[in-house]
Amino acid sequence: QVQLQQSGPGLVKASQTLSLTCAISGDSVSSNSAAWNWIRQSPSRGLQWLGRTYYKSNWYNDYAVSVKSRISINPDTSKNQVSLQLNSVTPQDTAVYYCARVSDTKPDAFDVWGQGTMVIVSS
Amino acid sequence: QSVLTQPRSASGTPGQRVTISCSGSTSDIGSNSVHWYQQLPGTAPKLLIYSNSQRPSGVPDRFSGSKSGTSASLAISGLQSEDEADYYCAAWDDSLNVHWVFGGGTKLTVL
Numbered sequence: 001q002v003q004l005q006q007s008g009p010g011l012v013k014a015s016q017t018l019s020l021t022c023a024i025s026g027d028s029v030s031s032n033s034a035a036w037n038w039i040r041q042s043p044s045r046g047l048q049w050l051g052r053t054y055y056k057s058n059w060y061n062d063y064a065v066s067v068k069s070r071i072s073i074n075p076d077t078s079k080n081q082v083s084l085q086l087n088s089v090t091p092q093d094t095a096v097y098y099c100a101r102v103s104d105t106k107p108d109a110f111d112v113w114g115q116g117t118m119v120i121v122s123s
Numbered sequence: 124q125s126v127l128t129q130p131r132s133a134s135g136t137p138g139q140r141v142t143i144s145c146s147g148s149t150s151d152i153g154s155n156s157v158h159w160y161q162q163l164p165g166t167a168p169k170l171l172i173y174s175n176s177q178r179p180s181g182v183p184d185r186f187s188g189s190k191s192g193t194s195a196s197l198a199i200s201g202l203q204s205e206d207e208a209d210y211y212c213a214a215w216d217d218s219l220n221v222h223w224v225f226g227g228g229t230k231l232t233v234l
Contacts, residue, residue, distance in 0.1 A: 037223075046125045047168070047211060047225035065220040098167055108215045108223075109158040109173035116167050 002026035004099050004114035012093075014123045018086040022099030022114050029075045029082055030055045033104035036082040038073060041116075042095035052102070053082060089121045126151065126224035127212050134232040140200040143229045145212035147193050151224050155215040157195040159188055162209040162228075171210070172197060199231075207233045 008020035020038075027034060035054035041047050051063035053073045063071050072085040086093060097117045100110035128146040135141040145157065156175050160168035170179050172188035175195065187198045199206055212226040 039223075046227050047213070049221055049223040049225075052222070062222055064222070106170070106173045106177075106179070108156055109170055110160070110168070110213075111170045111173070111179065113167040113169070 002101065002112045004101065004112055006097070006099055006114040006117045008117055008119075010118055011120050011122060012089055014090055014121055015088055018084070018089050018093065018097075018119055018121070020084045020097055020099075020117055020119070021081055022083070023079070023081045024101075025080075027101065027112075029053075029080050030077055032056060035102045036073075036075070037100045037102060037110065038084045039098045039100055039110070040093075040095040041098065044092075045095070048095075050084070050086075091121045091123050093119070094121045095119060125227035126216065127214065127226035129210075129212060129226035129229045131227070132230045132232065134234055135199075135202045136234045137202055137204065139202045140198060141202060141231065142199075143197045143210050143212075143231070145195045145197070145226050147195075147214060147224070149193060150217045151193075151214040152190065152195055153193040154217050157188065157190050158213045159186075159197045160211045160213065162211065164208075168211060202233055204233045207231055 003025045005023045012018045035052045037052040038050040051073045053061050053075050070087045074083050099114040101112040159172040161171045162168045175190040176188045185201045189196050209228045211228045216224045
């Protein structure tokens with residue numbers, strides 16, 4: 001059974017960096033048949049896909065254009081986890097952040113989700 | 124504002140059948156599969172339907188999905204009180220700006 005366990009601070013000051021970690025159990029961050037995504041949810045913006053990392057002989061990343069200049073998603077193979085960094089945050093980045101898996105067995109669908117981390121950006 | 128359009132709310136009584144619609148465009152629903160998620164209060168979304176009409180293991184067959192053109196629907200038959208939740212549709216988007224787009228969510232109330 002695949003599980004994703006998120007960790008990270010729930011309060012970040014404006015202009016600083018938001019950093020979250022998603023620990024993976026039951027699967028591998030280096031799997032050739034999975035992609036590891038970050039998604040956020042806020043009342044004003046709803047659900048918003050932020051980006052992903054995946055391994056297909058090499059490591060790849062894709063990011064939403066709206067955050068591309070500020071975001072970094074990185075795998076940590078030694079700890080079997082994936083991290084999210086979002087720089088220069090503003091109060092508009094206040095949201096619940098989720099990590100989620102996409103597997104080749106259910107193409108393009110987020111089949112496993114982390115528990116979510118509420119992040120408040122204080123001005 | 125969400126890319127995919129869903130009604131804000133829906134309701135039904137126990138035992139009834141309800142449907143939730145999701146409208147998109149040629150670059151998302153029109154070209155790709157639709158997926159549905161159920162979100163109970165205070166929890167993460169859960170995959171309910173994938174690839175338009177497939178149910179993951181453990182999802183009751185009361186839940187079904189369909190797609191036609193640039194629209195999709197989620198149907199719930201034999202409505203139960205525990206079905207009260209928010210429901211979201213999602214699809215891959217062929218544009219370069221973002222890979223996945225979501226609906227704004229439909230709050231289902233069981234009367």
